[in-house]
Structures are given as structure tokens and as C-alpha cells.
């Protein structure tokens with residue numbers, strides 16, 4: 001099958017699995033020889049009991065023993081090689097899909113709150129772990145179970161019957177185990193995942209928890225989640241553990257039963273003692289893969305769930321189409337009839353918004369809290385997809401740009417600034433491992449952050465964390481502004497850019513906006529404070545998700561003042577009620 005004909009979802013997983021076919025075939029061939037060599041033990045026993053002990057020949061014993069050492073050595077080597085092949089098959093499977101799953105997780109999480117998007121990478125890892133584990137080796141051994149059972153029947157039909165009956169009971173137990181332990185295991189996995197997420201959240205918010213005296217409450221919350229995860233885990237263990245013990249006990253019993261029945265047949269003169277011992281060993285070998293699989297069932301179950309989650313996730317998020325590269329756009333933004341529904345919500349928080357920004361213009365977006373300003377910013381950056389209407393940059397709708405390319409054209413300073421673990425330079429260069437120093441410094445200078453950064457002990461190489469590390473709120477905001485201006489975007493969206501800035505910071509910000517305008521770029525500023533819209537030419541007013549005014553700033557402000565006065569007069573004594 002050609003790569004382009006693959007349907008997104010399970011087909012992609014199967015395709016990658018098929019690409020490992022060569023490795024699986026060699027595992028199969030190795031398994032054939034390993035299982036053939038498994039006969040070494042039983043055959044040796046037969047020879048020792050029936051030949052050596054009968055003939056009392058020490059030379060035969062020595063020769064047989066040397067042969068056995070060689071054969072076991074070969075078996076060990078082949079088994080080891082098989083393990084190495086499977087480890088590589090698992091790693092290859094993961095490497096072939098990690099970028100695709102990573103992208104799908106991010107793209108899905110940006111548009112919906114979907115549980116399958118939360119666990120994508122760990123689902124992929126659970127499949128990799130299963131492929132690399134001895135359980136998959138055991139799966140390759142499983143086809144040999146009936147062969148070994150048939151081999152036992154060759155010693156004596158009664159022994160064969162016992163082996164067959166025992167094998168059937170064990171397979172029945174395995175099926176019952178799958179049926180009964182699936183739900184508890186899935187529940188345990190889910191509650192464990194929830195508890196881990198919570199502890200991660202508590203860890204990242206440690207400072208706030210400490211400063212607000214929330215440690216006890218946070219512990220209780222986490223403890224509740226952990227207790228429920230432990231309870232689910234114990235329930236799953238009780239079910240799975242019961243089956244594992246049952247299998248082990250039954251296997252031991254069957255091996256002894258085989259000896260007992262064998263001894264009876266020897267007494268009847270129907271079999272040799274060597275065959276009796278060999279039958280018992282073969283029985284153990286035949287049932288070993290079932291026992292191993294049952295013991296590791298949580299891993300199998302986790303991988304199966306991972307496979308179904310991943311298939312669902314990839315089906316929901318098809319790979320991105322290759323887009324024809326567009327030339328560097330002009331800073332012309334046109335929004336027409338835009339409506340936005342936030343991910344996980346079913347109500348539009350922004351409706352029928354239309355405006356146009358020309359190169360060299362700055363537009364202010366004002367409106368009360370919760371009116372939809374940040375929602376507009378997220379739609380313009382392409383993070384949230386419009387439910388209706390269009391957003392065009394230089395004539396092309398923004399989905400015609402590859403997301404990474406659009407990210408370079410549109411700089412974005414979010415309302416809630418978050419940095420990433422790394423240096424300031426890496427953060428400004430949007431996580432590039434080898435930041436272009438020239439571009440980083442240029443962006444920092446534009447954002448009036450350069451002087452502040454070089455005053456830090458390690459300058460641009462100062463390590464910061466998601467919460468900012470040693471940076472103050474205002475310093476973080478300046479670094480984030482530099483990040484927004486990195487690589488010369490043509491359109492810059494600043495969501496409450498001066499919320500943490502002092503007077504100097506605000507002046508520097510306005511200077512940066514002026515410079516961007518002079519370069520023919522355009523800027524959008526979401527603001528509460530008048531100082532932030534000083535450099536704006538246009539004003540867009542949003543109230544409860546609806547555009548109530550748009551036009552030149554002074555005209556819109558005059559209208560607002562006039563409306564305000566009309567309302568005041570109307571409310572004043574003698575006014576129209």
C-alpha cells in the first residue's frame with residue numbers, strides 16, 4: 001500500500017506495524033529455532049534415563065552433556081537476539097509515529113477537550129513497551145504450544161489427553177481473565193493517569209499553594225485522587241493476580257499429574273521412565289507462554305487500549321495536507337463574519353465580527369471582561385478554528401498557511417504569559433535549540449527587553465521555567481513580547497501587553513508599536529488601559545461577544561462618549577425614562 005492511500009487512524013498504525021514485517025519475520029524464524037532447541041531438555045532427560053542409566057555408560061553421559069551445553073548455549077544466544085530484535089521493532093514503531101501523534105495531540109487539544117488527545121504519547125509508549133517486552137516473544141512461542149502438546153501425545157495417548165485437557169483449561173482461564181479484568185484495568189489506568197496529572201499540576205503551582213496556605217487542601221485533593229487510583233489498582237490486581245496464581249498452580253499441578261500418570265504407565269510397562277520425565281518438562285514448556293502472558297496482562301491491556309485510543313485520535317486528526325508555500329504576506333488582515341466557539345464549548349463566544357487592518361495600522365480591541373477579546377486573538381492566530389466566517393492575511397485565508405509558517409507571520413503575546421524550561425534566548429527564539437543570536441537580540445531590542453536581559457547574571461543564557469523562574473511578572477512580559485516579535489512577523493497580536501508593565505515599560509511598548517507601524521507591519525492590541533491604545537489608529541469594540549463599533553479610533557471614542565452622555569442624560573431627573 002502506498003503511503004498516500006492510507007486512511008487516517010488504524011490504517012496508519014497497521015501500516016507502520018507492517019513496515020516492521022521484516023523484523024517480525026526474523027523473530028518468527030528465531031522463535032522456530034528457539035522452540036526446536038527447547039526440546040533439548042526433554043530429549044536429554046530421555047537419553048539419560050533410558051540410555052545412560054540403563055547402559056551405565058559414563059562416556060555417553062559426558063558426550064550427551066557436552067552436546068546439551070552447546071545446544072543450550074545456542075538457544076540462549078538465539079533468545080537474546082530475538083529480544084534485541086523486538087526491542088528495536090518497538091523503538092522503530094515509536095519513532096515512526098511520534099511526530100504524527102505529537103502533532104495530532106496538540107492539534108486535537110487546541111480544538112476540543114478530548115481524553116484520547118491527553119494520552120496520545122503515553123499510548124504510543126505503551127504499544128512500544130509491549131512490542132519490546134518478553135510478552136511478544138511469548139506470543140511467537142504460542143503457536144508451538146499445540147506442537148508440544150501433540151509431542152506429548154506421541155509418548156502416550158493418555159498423556160496427550162491430559163496435556164490437551166490442561167491446555168484447554170488454561171486457555172479458558174486466559175479468556176476469562178481478559179473478559180473480567182478489562183474493565184478494572186482500564187479503570188485503574190484512568191484513575192492513575194488522573195492522579196498523576198493532579199500531582200503535576202500541584203507541583204507546577206507549588207509557590208501559589210505554599211503562599212496561600214493551600215498545602216493541606218491540595219494534599220487532600222491529591223490524596224483523594226491517589227486513594228481512588230490505589231483502590232482501582234488493588235481491584236485490578238486482585239482480579240488479575242487471582243488468574244495468575246490460578247494459572248501457575250494449575251501448571252505445577254499438571255506437571256505433577258503428568259509425572260503421576262507417566263509413573264502409572266511406566267508401572268504398566270507402557271512407557272519408559274525417560275518419556276515420563278520428558279513429558280512433564282514438555283508440558284511446562286508448552287504452557288509457559290500462556291502463563292507469561294497472563295502474568296503481564298496489565299501491560300497487554302494497556303497497549304490494547306493505547307492502540308484503540310491512538311487509532312481514534314489519528315482518525316480524528318488526519319495528517320496535514322502539504323500546502324503550497326505562499327510568498328511573504330503584506331500586513332493586511334481582513335476578518336469577515338467571524339464566529340468562534342471555544343474548544344469543549346457549544347456556544348459561540350464571538351459572533352459576526354468584521355474588520356480590516358491595513359499595513360502600517362494598529363488596531364485596539366476594547367470591551368468589558370469576558371467580552372471575547374482573547375477569543376478573537378486565539379482565532380486570529382489559528383489556535384481556535386472559526387465556526388463561521390473567514391480570516392484572511394494578505395488575501396489568503398489563514399488555513400492556507402502551514403501552522404509553523406503562520407506562527408512566523410503572526411506574532412502573539414498571550415494574556416497569560418508562560419515561558420518554557422530553557423534559556424531566555426531559547427524562549428525568545430520560540431524553543432529553537434540553537435537560537436539565531438542576531439534575531440534574538442533584535443527582537444529583544446524591539447521589545448525594549450535587551451537592557452533588562454543583559455543585566456541578569458547570565459544574560460540571554462539565564463535559565464527560566466514555565467512560571468518565569470527568577471523573572472518578575474513585568475520582565476516575563478517583556479521576554480514574551482520579544483518572543484512575539486522574533487523573526488519579523490508581519491502582524492502582531494498583543495493581548496493586554498501592558499498589564500504587568502511599569503511606566504517605562506509602557507513607553508517602550510508604545511515605541512515598539514510605532515516602529516512596527518513604520519516598518520509597514522500591523523498590530524492588534526487587546527486592552528483595558530487607555531495607555532495601551534495610544535498608538536492605535538483603529539478601534540474595535542466588543543461587548544458580550546458581539547462587535548458594537550469599529551472605525552477610526554477618535555471617531556469610535558467620540559461616539560462612545562456621545563452615547564455615554566445620552567445615557568446619562570436619559571437617566572438624569574427629567575430625562576426620558
Ligand SMILES: Nc1ncnc2c1ncn2[C@@H]1O[C@H](COP(=O)(O)OP(=O)(O)OP(=O)(O)O)[C@@H](O)[C@H]1O
Nearest residue numbers: 342343344345349368369370371372373374375376
Ligand atoms: N476555553 C474556553 N472554553 C469555554 N469558554 C471559554 C474559554 N475561554 C474563554 N471562554 C469564554 O469566552 C468568553 C470570552 O472570554 P475571553 O477570554 O475572550 O474574554 P476577554 O474579553 O478576553 O476578557 P478579559 O478582558 O477578562 O481578558 C467568556 O465568557 C469566557 O468564559
